[in-house]
Amino acid sequence: MLTRLPHAVVALRMRIFTWVNGDEGIPVPGPLVDAERFVEVYSHPAASGRSRGAALSDLFWYWLAPGSHVHQEHLEAGERYDEVARTTRRFLARPRVEIAELTERCARRVLDELGTSDLRVVRLRDLMMPIWAEVYYELVFGERCTSQARALIVANATDVITALKCCGLRHMDRRDRLTRFLRERLASGPPVQPLPTLLSPEEQAWYLQGTFFNTAVVQMSEAMAHLLLALAQNPDVQRRLAAEPEDHVYADQVIDESLRRYPLFGIAHRITTDEIVVGNGTSLPTGSVLCFNYPEFHAAGFERPEVFDPDRWPGMHRREANYIPFGVTANRPCPARGVAPLTMQVVAREVLRRFELHSAAAHTRSLPNRGPCLLARRTSPDRPRRRAAVLAFMRARDRWEDLWRSLSQLVLGTYMVVDARRQRLAQQYFEPEGAR
Ligand code: HEM
Numbered sequence: 001m002l003t004r005l006p007h008a009v010v011a012l013r014m015r016i017f018t019w020v021n022g023d024e025g026i027p028v029p030g031p032l033v034d035a036e037r038f039v040e041v042y043s044h045p046a047a048s049g050r051s052r053g054a055a056l057s058d059l060f061w062y063w064l065a066p067g068s069h070v071h072q073e074h075l076e077a078g079e080r081y082d083e084v085a086r087t088t089r090r091f092l093a094r095p096r097v098e099i100a101e102l103t104e105r106c107a108r109r110v111l112d113e114l115g116t117s118d119l120r121v122v123r124l125r126d127l128m129m130p131i132w133a134e135v136y137y138e139l140v141f142g143e144r145c146t147s148q149a150r151a152l153i154v155a156n157a158t159d160v161i162t163a164l165k166c167c168g169l170r171h172m173d174r175r176d177r178l179t180r181f182l183r184e185r186l187a188s189g190p191p192v193q194p195l196p197t198l199l200s201p202e203e204q205a206w207y208l209q210g211t212f213f214n215t216a217v218v219q220m221s222e223a224m225a226h227l228l229l230a231l232a233q234n235p236d237v238q239r240r241l242a243a244e245p246e247d248h249v250y251a252d253q254v255i256d257e258s259l260r261r262y263p264l265f266g267i268a269h270r271i272t273t274d275e276i277v278v279g280n281g282t283s284l285p286t287g288s289v290l291c292f293n294y295p296e297f298h299a300a301g302f303e304r305p306e307v308f309d310p311d312r313w314p315g316m317h318r319r320e321a322n323y324i325p326f327g328v329t330a331n332r333p334c335p336a337r338g339v340a341p342l343t344m345q346v347v348a349r350e351v352l353r354r355f356e357l358h359s360a361a362a363h364t365r366s367l368p369n370r371g372p373c374l375l376a377r378r379t380s381p382d383r384p385r386r387r388a389a390v391l392a393f394m395r396a397r398d399r400w401e402d403l404w405r406s407l408s409q410l411v412l413g414t415y416m417v418v419d420a421r422r423q424r425l426a427q428q429y430f431e432p433e434g435a436r
Pocket residue numbers: 072073074085088092211212215216217219220223259264265268269324325326327328331332333334335336340341
C-alpha cells in the first residue's frame with residue numbers, strides 16, 4: 001500500500017493541476033492527433049504561439065521568473081525573439097574542440113573538489129550543477145567562474161528546478177541576488193557576445209539568467225543525472241563505457257537512449273495562430289493549446305520502450321525514429337542540440353574515469369529524488385561488504401523519502417498552481433495597456 005502511494009499522489013496531483021488550470025489542452029498524441037502525425041502538427045507553421053492565450057503559460061512564467069517575458073522559450077515570434085535567438089546561437093557557436101576542452105576543465109575542477117574518500121553518497125543532479133554553472137559562466141563571460149558567481153548560479157538554478165518539480169516553493173530573493181550580480185558584472189564589462197539591443201539593461205541580465213544560468217544549467221544537470229543514474233543501474237553499459245572512453249559511437253548511443261527513455265520535457269505547449277487541418281482531415285481551430293507529450297511520443301513505435309537499452313540504436317536512423325529530444329527542427333528547436341550531447345560525453349568520461357556508480361533509487365522521468373547514487377573511487381581497494389551496507393541504508397532512506405516527498409509535492413504544487421493563477425503573470429503581460 002505504502003509503495004503505491006507516490007503513484008497515487010502523482011495521479012491526484014495531475015487531477016488537481018487540470019482542475020485548477022482548466023482543461024484547455026489538446027493532448028498530442030491523443031484522440032485527435034496520433035503519434036504518426038505528431039511531427040507534422042508540431043512542425044506546422046500555425047503551431048507557433050508560445051505564451052499568449054494559454055492559462056498554462058501563467059504557471060511556466062511563475063516558475064521561470066524573474067524576466068519570463070524575455071526568456072527565449074516564451075517570447076512570441078517577432079523582432080525581439082529573432083534578436084534573442086540570434087544572440088543565444090552566437091554564444092553557443094564556438095568550435096567543438098574549444099567547448100569540449102572548456103567542459104573538461106570545469107568538470108575536472110569540480111570533481112577534484114570531492115576529496116579522496118573511497119565511498120561517497122551523492123545526489124547526481126547536485127553533483128552536476130556546479131560543473132554546468134562554471135561551463136556556462138565561462139562561455140558567456142570568457143573568464144573563469146568565481147566561487148561567488150558559482151554559488152549564486154547554483155542557488156538560482158536549484159530554486160527554479162525545485163519549484164518546477166513541486167519539491168519546494170519559489171524563493172525570489174535567491175533569484176534576485178543573481179540578477180543583481182549579473183547587472184553589476186555587465187556594468188563592469190561586456191560578455192563575449194553583444195547582448196540584444198531591444199532589451200533594457202535589466203532585461204539583458206534576465207535574458208542571461210533565464211537562458212544560461214537557469215535553462216542551460218538545469219537542463220544539462222538533469223540530463224547528466226539521468227545518464228549517470230541509468231549507468232549506475234545498468235552495470236554492463238557502465239563497464240563498456242568506462243573501458244572504451246574513446247568509443248564515441250557507443251557513447252552517443254547511450255546518450256540517445258537516456259534522452260529517449262528520460263526526455264527532459266514532459267510536455268511542450270504551443271498555441272495555434274491559425275486553423276490547422278491535419279492530414280487525416282481533423283481540424284484544430286485557432287487558439288487551441290496543443291500539448292506535445294514527449295514521453296508518450298518517445299515510447300510509441302519502440303519495442304519494450306520502458307527498457308533502457310542502448311543496443312536498440314545500431315542500425316536505427318534517429319530521424320526515422322520517434323525521437324525528438326531537442327524538439328522539432330521546424331518549430332523552435334533547442335539551440336544547444338549540437339553542444340549538449342558533446343559536452344555530456346566529456347563529463348560522463350570524467351566521472352567514469354574516477355568512480356564506479358551504484359544506485360538502487362527509483363528512476364522516473366521527473367527525477368524528484370535528484371538521483372541518489374553511491375560513488376566508489378576506482379583507485380581505492382574494492383570493499384563489497386561496506387558498499388552493500390551503504391546501498392542497503394540508501395534503499396531504506398530513499399523509500400521513506402519518496403513517500404514524504406510525494407505528499408509534500410501535492411501540497412506545495414497545489415499552492416503554486418493557485419498562486420500562479422492568482423498572479424496571472426503571462427495574462428497580465430499580454431493585456432492591452434488600459435486593461436492592466
Ligand atoms: C540535454 C540537454 C537539453 C535538452 C534535452 C533540451 C531540450 C529542449 C527541447 C525539447 C526544446 C524545445 C521545446 C519546445 O518545443 O517548446 C528546447 C528549447 C530550448 N532550449 Fe534546450 N535542451 C537542453 C539543453 C539546453 C541548453 C544547454 C540551453 C542553453 C544554452 C538550452 C536552451 C534552450 C532554449 C533557449 C530553448 C527555446 C528555443 C526557442 O524557443 O527558440 N537548452 N530544449
